[in-house]
Structures are given as C-alpha cells and as structure tokens.
Amino acid sequence: MDFFELRETGVHEEFRADEAEEPAGRRSYAEVIAARSRIEVTRSTMEEVEFDLVGVDVSIANALRRIMLAEVPTMAIESVYIEENTGVVQDEVLAHRLGLIPLRVDPNDFEELLDPEDATDVNTIVFGLEVKAPINIVAPNARRRIDDPVEDDEVARRPGGHKHTTVVTTKDLKWLPQGDQETFLPEPARPVHDDILITKLRPGQAIGLEAHGCKGIAKDHAKFSPVATASYRMLPRIDLVKPVEGDRATALKNRCPLDVFDIEDIVSDDGPPASRAVVARPRDCTMCRECIRRIDDVPFGDDMADYVKLKRHADFFLFKVETAGQLAPLRIVHDAIAILKAKCDKWRTELELSGGSLSLD
Amino acid sequence: MADEKSLRILGQPDNERERTFIFRDEDHTLGNALRHVLMKNKDTDFSGYSVPHPSEPFMHVRLQTTGAPAVRIMDEGLSNLGQICDHLTAQLEAQGATASWPTGGETTS
Structure with missing residues (x-):
C-alpha cells in the first residue's frame, strides 16, 4: 500500500514494495488485483452516485473516468x-x-x-x-x-x-x-x-x-x-504519530475547518481525567493543511506538524458520478467498465488476426 | 499515415523481444492503463506509451521483454486488463448496478 504525504511544502511519496508480499507462485496480475480490489457504493440517488474503488492503480481509475466522460454512448x-x-x-x-x-x-x-x-x-x-x-x-x-x-x-x-x-x-x-x-x-x-x-x-x-x-x-x-461530472479523489489518511492530548487535542480539533477530529475521554483509575484527539472523519478532509501549518504566537502553533501526518492512499479512490439525465448514474459506471473490457477484447482479436507479423512502414 | 489498419506492429524480424504497437483510435484512456498492466508483468523489461500527435488518432505502446515474445506479453497484458474489468463488473453488479435502465433507485445512505 502506497501513500502520498503532504507536508507544509510539497508532496512526498511513500512507497512500500507490494511485490514482496506476493507468494512465489505465478499468479497473474489480474488475479492479484481481483484478490484485493473492490467497489462499494456509498451514496446513490437518481442524479448521482458516490462509490469507493479500492485496490486498483490510478491508471485504471483514470481510464474509467475518461470513458465515462467521453466514450459511454x-x-x-x-x-x-x-x-x-x-x-x-x-x-x-x-x-x-x-x-x-x-x-x-x-x-x-x-x-x-x-x-x-x-x-x-x-x-x-x-x-x-x-x-x-x-x-x-x-x-x-x-x-x-x-x-x-x-x-x-x-x-x-x-x-x-x-x-x-x-x-x-x-x-x-x-x-x-x-x-x-x-x-x-x-x-x-x-x-x-x-x-x-x-x-x-x-x-x-x-x-x-x-x-x-x-x-x-x-x-x-x-x-x-452522459455525465455532468465524473471525478475521483484519493482517500485522505491522517496519522497522529504522537498522542495528541489535553489542550493540544482541543487546539487541533478547533483548527480543522472540516471538523475531521473528535476528542475522546481517557478514563483511568489512577491520575486525573484526560482527553485525546482521534481522527473521526478522514473522508471529510480536503487536504487544506491547516492542521500542520506553523502558526506563531498561538498555543501549540509551532509544532503541530510533529504530531500530525497528512497523507493520501494511493489506491483508494472516492468516485463521484453525476448524470446528465440520459442514463442512471450506476449504469454509466457499469457501461464504462464494459467499454474498457470491449477495448481489451477488440485489440486481442486484432493481435491474433495480425499473427504478430510486422507491418511495413 | 496512409495505412488504415487498426493495429500496426513495428520492430526487427530477428528480435521478437522488442516491439512497438500502434493502436488506431486509442488515446491515454487505454494507453496508460495498458502500460501499467504491462509493467506489472514479470517478463517485461520496459513498457511505455505515447500519443505522438494529439490530432492524429494513434497511440503507441513500446514493449521490451526479458526474453518472451513481446506479442505474447502484449496479449497477456490485454487479457489481464480485461479480467480486471470482469472483476470490477462483478463487484459493481453485487452493488445493484445492471445494464438496464433505469437503475437509479432511491436515496440510500
């Protein structure tokens, strides 16, 4: 699983080798993807649908988006x-x-x-x-x-x-x-x-x-x-690398304009009651970076970035498809996948017909 | 560009590990996805795609392998991408989508 991390300046890639996880057996790439990818509809109305596409590469997510925009008849x-x-x-x-x-x-x-x-x-x-x-x-x-x-x-x-x-x-x-x-x-x-x-x-x-x-x-x-818009974004992931507690937790919660964080009470028998910030709604995050911004002369303003890491999942796509009205939103997605499949089949046939022989210039 | 064939294959006859495939009427939609799937093949040494000119309907895929015939690896790549589509279709149909209109349905959370 790969991530993209946003820091105060710039985006930093964080790659973890996924090939190493694969068993030595010769599974095809399609089988690897089939084992880990899924689609989950999160919201569906007559006008628009939101769904998660998980476990595929951006190139496939983008192919589907492009097909929905320009190739679904x-x-x-x-x-x-x-x-x-x-x-x-x-x-x-x-x-x-x-x-x-x-x-x-x-x-x-x-x-x-x-x-x-x-x-x-x-x-x-x-x-x-x-x-x-x-x-x-x-x-x-x-x-x-x-x-x-x-x-x-x-x-x-x-x-x-x-x-x-x-x-x-x-x-x-x-x-x-x-x-x-x-x-x-x-x-x-x-x-x-x-x-x-x-x-x-x-x-x-x-x-x-x-x-x-x-x-x-x-x-x-x-x-x-068929679409008014068809777009995707990558799921935000917010890591609290050090515990954010007490007044710092309140400061973090208040900083976030989209209210991504919640404050949890820590109940313990020994010691005074305490509180801790937790990431409650990462989907709402717009990557505004307010939580990792350095603010002078404000309590906890100078080192929040040491506690919070802002990342995006590289293989978790939140799609939003809004129909122009001709087709039901999920039908557009369904058609788009079928069209990508048809392209693969068409070119396999062409390849077979050519017999792999070279074309003359 | 007088050649009207939809698929053209360029390369050296004595080296079947290296081929350039020219797809007619394709663009970044298939190009990037196909390139990615080909890169994941263990026999692939190099794979890249380009659209040489935006107003010409051609997309090139360059494929070099570590030993297998490039044409076979290309077929495997297309097959793999097709199987991924099949899997996604099954996933979507499990969520209630079908190819028949209308499938909008009521608002769900």
Whole structure:
C-alpha cells in the first residue's frame, strides 16, 4: 500500500514494495488485483452516485473516468430538418440548441448510425417541433382607450396580443415513433426535462421542423456525454504519530475547518481525567493543511506538524458520478467498465488476426 | 499515415523481444492503463506509451521483454486488463448496478 504525504511544502511519496508480499507462485496480475480490489457504493440517488474503488492503480481509475466522460454512448439530436423558422433564433443556432437537449432513450435499444442515408427505425429517433405564436388579426390597438392604459396592457399581454411572447420548451417536442419503435422501446422517447427553454417567438412567428436523433459518444460531440461530472479523489489518511492530548487535542480539533477530529475521554483509575484527539472523519478532509501549518504566537502553533501526518492512499479512490439525465448514474459506471473490457477484447482479436507479423512502414 | 489498419506492429524480424504497437483510435484512456498492466508483468523489461500527435488518432505502446515474445506479453497484458474489468463488473453488479435502465433507485445512505 502506497501513500502520498503532504507536508507544509510539497508532496512526498511513500512507497512500500507490494511485490514482496506476493507468494512465489505465478499468479497473474489480474488475479492479484481481483484478490484485493473492490467497489462499494456509498451514496446513490437518481442524479448521482458516490462509490469507493479500492485496490486498483490510478491508471485504471483514470481510464474509467475518461470513458465515462467521453466514450459511454447516449442518444442526442444530430440532424434537424427545418421547414419553417421565422423566429429570431437562426436555423443553425436552433439546431445546435436542440442537439444539446438530453434525451431519455436507452442507447442499447439502438444501433449506431454510420451514414445519415441509412437512417431506419433501429438507429434513428424522430421528434417533431411545430409551434405557431398566435397573433390577433385585428390590429392590437384598434379599440385602444387612451384613458385606460391598464386594460390595454392586459389585452396586449394575452396570447395574440402584441406584447405576448410565446415560449418554446422541450415540452413542445413531439416524439414521432418510426417503424416498430413503439413495440421495442420500453417507454416513449422523451427529453429528460420538459421545461428546457429552446427559443421564444413573437406573435405571428412560427417554427416547423423535424429533429433526428442518433447514438454517439462525447469524443465526437460533448452533447453525447452522459455525465455532468465524473471525478475521483484519493482517500485522505491522517496519522497522529504522537498522542495528541489535553489542550493540544482541543487546539487541533478547533483548527480543522472540516471538523475531521473528535476528542475522546481517557478514563483511568489512577491520575486525573484526560482527553485525546482521534481522527473521526478522514473522508471529510480536503487536504487544506491547516492542521500542520506553523502558526506563531498561538498555543501549540509551532509544532503541530510533529504530531500530525497528512497523507493520501494511493489506491483508494472516492468516485463521484453525476448524470446528465440520459442514463442512471450506476449504469454509466457499469457501461464504462464494459467499454474498457470491449477495448481489451477488440485489440486481442486484432493481435491474433495480425499473427504478430510486422507491418511495413 | 496512409495505412488504415487498426493495429500496426513495428520492430526487427530477428528480435521478437522488442516491439512497438500502434493502436488506431486509442488515446491515454487505454494507453496508460495498458502500460501499467504491462509493467506489472514479470517478463517485461520496459513498457511505455505515447500519443505522438494529439490530432492524429494513434497511440503507441513500446514493449521490451526479458526474453518472451513481446506479442505474447502484449496479449497477456490485454487479457489481464480485461479480467480486471470482469472483476470490477462483478463487484459493481453485487452493488445493484445492471445494464438496464433505469437503475437509479432511491436515496440510500
């Protein structure tokens, strides 16, 4: 088990040879990892999941994070066919905004669309957007009474009135099922939220378009990313190398802005009652280093670093994955691991096909 | 870069201990993880990866062994990384994750 220690200046690595612990038998690296690694979900909601990934190298943790961000496929609007758009938002801006809307459609139910010419019901979902902002045929101020501006204003703000603005949101997107989609999709395709503002229309303006969605990954376009954030940090470890007791314990507890330490009473038959600081909530630590900072003219301010060692576990990762809404948070993690596995399988096959023969330059 | 093959292998025909593997459409995601797994192999003498140019879709892995054919060690490396994924999937499924939507569930502590 390795650690990284933070001192007042700089990070110091502390490596312990783990190879020596391995028995002489030829266990493969995968077996070694399988024996010591685990995943434990610590918090799970509809929006985000926090879990511990323990016993693997950073390179694997980072591969999973990168895959979640950029390679887990989702569905998003890719092509927009505009029949009518008299609003102030230009066609290309409108199309771009439509593309960014997260869609609640399971990408596993669809195949990849390689060429827009090959669009079928198994690789494309279609949404229609038809909005006409009402307009009164009668001139808005035909019955205008100069002595009653309030009533006039009210009339103008009603639908059709010249002060009325029509709001176009994702609620106006209508799913148009293609082929067998109504039978093979477990639920109707829809945007994740129905209150996302797409554009606004003045009276008389209209939008009529058809939006085609397909499967993609965020490597191609960030709109396909299933996560809002996917990040990890290493578990902090705080060692009290010398007992921190009495007033020093209180001073340490009060110093920590995240309240990582608790004070325990020491009960002994002989001698006066005493107290001792213990590390109670190391997960809350943000590595602010306040506890090891040298502070002059404060009790215990000059040598706290001799008592407290701030470290991080090198193989204990606290992941936090927040979904953008298309997929359940744990599903994203599950998919990410499956994608890394698929990469390994793909390249093993390629290696086998090549027979190990050299390529010509 | 006219070669469209997804995997290219460079090296000397008379020395099968040293190879450079060129992966198409891969980057640091696979590169660093694969490099790490290869380094853990007892037969590996040297392993390193690079992405020579950020706007070209290639990732290179250099592998030198202490005697075994580099191609075999690469296969073992990919196999090991795949098995680690299998283990993690099993761990995650034990925590209630499945490949079907929706799996969000209620708030738990």
